[in-house]
Amino acid sequence: MERMLATPADAEIILKLYELRTEAVMRQARAWMTGEFWPKTAEEFFVVASNPADPHNAWFRQVITYWEMAAAMVLHGAVSAELFVDSNGEGFFLLAKFAHILDEIRERNPGFLTKTSEVVKRFTSAAARYEVVLKNIEARRKSMAAKS
Numbered sequence: 001m002e003r004m005l006a007t008p009a010d011a012e013i014i015l016k017l018y019e020l021r022t023e024a025v026m027r028q029a030r031a032w033m034t035g036e037f038w039p040k041t042a043e044e045f046f047v048v049a050s051n052p053a054d055p056h057n058a059w060f061r062q063v064i065t066y067w068e069m070a071a072a073m074v075l076h077g078a079v080s081a082e083l084f085v086d087s088n089g090e091g092f093f094l095l096a097k098f099a100h101i102l103d104e105i106r107e108r109n110p111g112f113l114t115k116t117s118e119v120v121k122r123f124t125s126a127a128a129r130y131e132v133v134l135k136n137i138e139a140r141r142k143s144m145a146a147k148s
Contacts, residue, residue, distance in 0.1 A: 006080035006082065006083040007080070010079050010080040010083050011083070013073065013078065013079045014079065014083055014084065014087045014088075017070055017087075017088065018087075020066070021066075021090075025062070026062060026063075026066070028059065029058075029059035029060075029062045029063050030063055030090070032056060032059050033059065033060065033063040033064075033094065034090065034093065034094075034097075037056065037060070038097070038141075038144065039098075039101065041101060041104075042101045042104035042105055042107075042108070045098070045101060045105060046105075046108065048060050049105075049109070050108075063094070064094070064112075064113065067090065067091035067094060067113075067116060068091075068113065068114075068115045068116060069115075070084070070088065070091060071091055071115035071116045071118070071119045072115045074119050074123075075115060075118055075119060075122070081119070081122075081123045081125070081126065082123075082125055084119075085119075085123065085125045085126045085129050086125075089129065089133060091116045091119075092116065092120070092126070092129050092130045092133045093133050093137070094113065094116070095113050095116045095117060095120065095130065096130060096133045096134040096136075096137040097137050098112075098113065099134060099137070100141070
């Protein structure tokens with residue numbers, strides 16, 4: 001990817017994305033998604049993801065659609081990819097978190113995290129960031145398994 005300077009409009013979008021992440025319900029949803037929801041299998045994943053009666057389903061949908069929307073902005077050129085990658089890691093974290101069951105998830109939900117995946121495929125800086133996050137997630141899963 002050729003380096004290009006981000007514009008003031010790009011910076012405004014990044015700041016707005018940050019502001020949206022600080023909304024109270026979104027903070028709760030993100031805390032649950034990043035800290036508490038660690039499905040080991042696709043079935044455990046779908047207990048929440050496919051069940052509107054599950055109390056965490058709305059949080060799940062809120063966080064996933066937020067990051068997919070943000071990734072779509074990058075893919076459609078609305079915001080600088082490099083600035084986005086430099087400023088946001090959580091979408092990559094979520095992709096890495098579900099990497100071990102991603103194929104099974106996509107068998108039932110083919111669109112799951114496809115925009116984030118496309119950002120990783122299309123932009124070298126995103127792929128590099130994702131690889132670092134993936135290694136951290138794998139180490140965290142091993143640590144969690146050792147504690148159980």
